[in-house]
Amino acid sequence: MNASANVRSLRAAHSHHHLLLRGCSTSLFQTLPILQLIKQCSTPKLLESALAAMIKISQNEDCHLMNQFITACTSFNRLDLAVSSMTQMQAPNVFVYNALIKGFVTCSHPIRSLEFYVRMLRDSVSPSSYTYSSLVKASAFASGFGESLQAHIWKFGFGLHVQIQTTLIGFYSGSGRIREARKVFDEMPERDDITWTTMVSAYRKVLDMESASSLANLMPKKNVATWNCLIDGFTKLGNLEIAESLFNQMPVKDIVSWTTMINGYSHNKRYSEAVAVFYRMTEEGIVPDEVTMSTVISACAHLGVLEIGKEVHMYMVQKRFVLDVYIGSALVDMYSKCGSLERALVIFFNLPKKNLFCWNSIIEGLAAHGCAQEALKMFDKMKSESVKPNSVTFVSVLTACTHAGLVEEGRMIYHSMIDDYSIVSNVEHYGCMVHLFSKAGLIYEALGLIGDMEFEPNAVIWGALLDGCRIHKNLEIAEIAFNKLMVLEPTNSGYYFLLVSMYAEENRWRDVAEVRGKMKELGIEKICPGTSSIRIDKRDHMFAAADKSHSASDEVFLLLDEIYEQMGLAGYVPETENVY
DNA sequence: GTAGGGTTAG
Numbered sequence: 001m002n003a004s005a006n007v008r009s010l011r012a013a014h015s016h017h018h019l020l021l022r023g024c025s026t027s028l029f030q031t032l033p034i035l036q037l038i039k040q041c042s043t044p045k046l047l048e049s050a051l052a053a054m055i056k057i058s059q060n061e062d063c064h065l066m067n068q069f070i071t072a073c074t075s076f077n078r079l080d081l082a083v084s085s086m087t088q089m090q091a092p093n094v095f096v097y098n099a100l101i102k103g104f105v106t107c108s109h110p111i112r113s114l115e116f117y118v119r120m121l122r123d124s125v126s127p128s129s130y131t132y133s134s135l136v137k138a139s140a141f142a143s144g145f146g147e148s149l150q151a152h153i154w155k156f157g158f159g160l161h162v163q164i165q166t167t168l169i170g171f172y173s174g175s176g177r178i179r180e181a182r183k184v185f186d187e188m189p190e191r192d193d194i195t196w197t198t199m200v201s202a203y204r205k206v207l208d209m210e211s212a213s214s215l216a217n218l219m220p221k222k223n224v225a226t227w228n229c230l231i232d233g234f235t236k237l238g239n240l241e242i243a244e245s246l247f248n249q250m251p252v253k254d255i256v257s258w259t260t261m262i263n264g265y266s267h268n269k270r271y272s273e274a275v276a277v278f279y280r281m282t283e284e285g286i287v288p289d290e291v292t293m294s295t296v297i298s299a300c301a302h303l304g305v306l307e308i309g310k311e312v313h314m315y316m317v318q319k320r321f322v323l324d325v326y327i328g329s330a331l332v333d334m335y336s337k338c339g340s341l342e343r344a345l346v347i348f349f350n351l352p353k354k355n356l357f358c359w360n361s362i363i364e365g366l367a368a369h370g371c372a373q374e375a376l377k378m379f380d381k382m383k384s385e386s387v388k389p390n391s392v393t394f395v396s397v398l399t400a401c402t403h404a405g406l407v408e409e410g411r412m413i414y415h416s417m418i419d420d421y422s423i424v425s426n427v428e429h430y431g432c433m434v435h436l437f438s439k440a441g442l443i444y445e446a447l448g449l450i451g452d453m454e455f456e457p458n459a460v461i462w463g464a465l466l467d468g469c470r471i472h473k474n475l476e477i478a479e480i481a482f483n484k485l486m487v488l489e490p491t492n493s494g495y496y497f498l499l500v501s502m503y504a505e506e507n508r509w510r511d512v513a514e515v516r517g518k519m520k521e522l523g524i525e526k527i528c529p530g531t532s533s534i535r536i537d538k539r540d541h542m543f544a545a546a547d548k549s550h551s552a553s554d555e556v557f558l559l560l561d562e563i564y565e566q567m568g569l570a571g572y573v574p575e576t577e578n579v580y
Numbered sequence: 581g582t583a584g585g586g587t588t589a590g
Contacts, residue, residue: 102581133581163582170582197583204584225584232584259585291586298587326587333588360588392589428590 034059038068044076051085060085067095074103079112094120094128102134110138114145127156129164136167140175162188166195173202197225204233228256235264259292266299274299275308282315294326301334309334323350329357336365359387364396372404379413391423398432402439410436431460438468443477459488466498475502493524 034054041047051069054060066086073082082100086092097120104113117135120127132153139145150168158164165188172181185191185199196219203212212233216226227250234243247253247261258281265274278296281288288296293316300309313331321327328351335344348354348362359382366375379397382389389397394417401410414433417423425433430453437446446465450457462484469478478499485495496519503511 130581136582166582192582194583199583201583223583228584230584254584256585261585263585289585294586301588324587329587331587355587357587362588364588390589395589426590 034065035068038065038072041072041076044078044081047072047076047078047081051081054085060088061090063089063093063096066092067099070096070099070103074099074106077107079103079107079109092123092125094125094131097125098128098130098134101131101138105134105138110140113138127152129158129161132156132158132161132164133167136164136171140171146171146175160189162190162192162195166192166198169195169198169202173198173205176206178202178206178208193223193225197223197229200226201229204229204236207233207237209233209237209239222250224250224252224254224257228254228260231257231264232260235260235267238268240264240268240270253286255286255289255292258286258288259295262292262299263295266295266302269302271299271302275303275312278312287319290321290324290327293321294324294330297327297330297334301330301337304338306335306338306340309338323347323352325351325353325355325358328354329361332358332361332365336361336368341365341369341371354385354387356387356390356393360390360392360396363393363400367396367400367403370403372400372406375400376406376409389417389421391417391426391429394423395428395432398429398436402432402436405436405440407436407440407442427455427458427460430457431464434461435464435467438465439471441468441472443468443472443474447477447480457484459485459492462488463495466495470498470502473502473505475506478502490522491524493519496524 034050034057037050037053038047041050047069050072051060054062054065054069059065066089070079070082070086073079079100082103086096086100089096097116100116101113101120104110104116113134117127117131120131132149135149136146139149146168153159153161153164153168165184169181169184172178172184181199181202185195188195196215200212200216203209203215209230212230216222216230219226227246231243231246234240234246243261243264247257250257258277262274262277262281265271265277275296278288278292278299281292293312296312297309300312303309313334316327323331328347331347332344335341335347344362344365348358351358359378363375363378363382366372366378375397379389379393382393394413397413398410401407401413410433414425414429417429418425430449433449434446437443437449443465446468450461450465453461462481466478466481466485469475469481482495482499485492489495496515500512500515503509503515
């Protein structure tokens with residue numbers, strides 16, 4: 001039996017079925033005004049009046065109208081309206097059922113979509129390929145359903161339907177079941193380009209690039225999407241050499257190829273190369289799109305070089321790019337990380353649309369720049385505009401509280417996070433709270449919080465406590481924190497110096513000697529200084545604490561002396577008690 | 581209506 005002929009006859013049977021649509025009696029002339037009414041609905045309220053109009057002229061039996069109506073309901077998340085009107089229909093057809101099934105999947109009620117699928121079968125309405133496209137997505141949420149759905153797909157004659165089988169591969173790979181995905185792939189008598197790409201992408205998702213490559217090499221002719229998929233996978237594996245070589249050898253590159261390469265460098269923290277690829281692409285006359293720009297701006301943010309960020313921004317302004325939420329939040333973050341909070345704020349206030357990311361970027365920016373009150377105000381504004389904060393938001397807000405010593409505010413926000421937003425406190429949140437409490441001298445409250453943690457505290461947590469102990473001279477708890485840190489980060493010299501200075505301050509010279517001895521024993525005497533760099537006239541200049549290797553270091557130290565003098569005149573007294 | 585690239589934090 002010729003399988004594809006079988007499929008063709010089944011398809012023919014289905015389109016014949018379409019010709020005999022039940023309930024489609026009204027002429028196009030009559031339905032058009034209501035159809036437009038439905039399509040123009042901008043609020044759920046208007047949707048209800050559209051339904052009323054439909055009932056009034058007794059066109060609620062019209063399947064085409066109902067299909068459009070359900071689609072409109074889906075976009076307003078008002079499937080209750082859709083259900084109540086469609087269940088009253090005498091004979092809903094396959095289009096009506098498909099619209100409702102799809103609606104439930106997109107409104108994240110997959111189980112209800114299954115309910116209407118069952119009802120559809122009971123009603124003897126034959127499913128179409130569209131029905132299964134939606135249902136495959138829904139089955140990701142009901143364990144075991146995928147398997148029985150696959151049986152149905154065969155039963156209703158779509159076992160060899162290329163698109164549905166491809167969707168099925170996508171479904172299995174989405175739930176990490178690569179072997180099942182491959183089984184579907186292997187059993188397909190016909191495959192198109194997308195089928196191959198989907199399977200290669202399935203391997204990429206689990207970073208099995210060996211299988212991805214060998215499958216791609218079996219392709220008669222690799223399409224661009226498959227090349228891009230391989231490049232992306234290798235960059236995520238950290239293998240930029242292979243990614244670069246694939247990028248260089250692919251016959252045709254499109255905008256996705258370039259963007260994937262830029263993103264690949266960024267993923268591997270090679271930000272200047274990411275930006276360099278962007279410049280190379282524009283030099284070769286390729287026009288970037290919004291996706292490219294958001295990755296490039298993100299790379300600029302990590303570079304922290306204001307001049308480059310500004311240049312890329314100006315390019316975007318010149319090319320009249322749309323300020324979408326991706327570009328918007330990347331720009332806000334870039335300007336704030338490059339030190340220009342003013343520009344970040346200007347961008348933020350000029351955004352036509354703001355999502356969670358945009359708000360998070362500006363709140364984080366304000367907090368990082370020490371503007372605690374403004375960060376909190378922005379947080380309130382975000383809530384008043386009905387944007388729901390997530391765990392990232394709370395890290396920034398709590399950080400702001402810590403910087404400004406707002407203990408009560410921080411405590412309230414922390415509890416609101418757990419009680420009002422059902423966000424589980426993670427290491428970072430605990431870190432913020434421990435820092436907040438211990439900096440304010442509430443060492444025992446900080447310690448109690450650490451005791452409440454349902455996972456092992458990390459070095460950041462104990463480090464935060466140790467820092468509080470230093471400020472408030474609590475040697476007893478400092479020793480506890482220090483002992484934990486000795487296990488977690490035994491080679492971090494900072495903790496040793498901190499404890500040594502605390503002992504020295506209380507003239508406990510025996511303890512000082514003991515810690516110093518331990519340091520010598522472990523060979524961690526040297527302080528690893530933090531370095532910083534600055535770009536002047538397209539050259540990067542590196543500096544480290546007490547470093548005199550730079551050619552202009554004489555000048556630099558002269559200037560530093562002058563700055564210290566000025567600061568002293570302004571009444572600044574440096575905190576030197578912990579400089580050992 | 582099925583394939584490949586995007587933003588904050590980590």
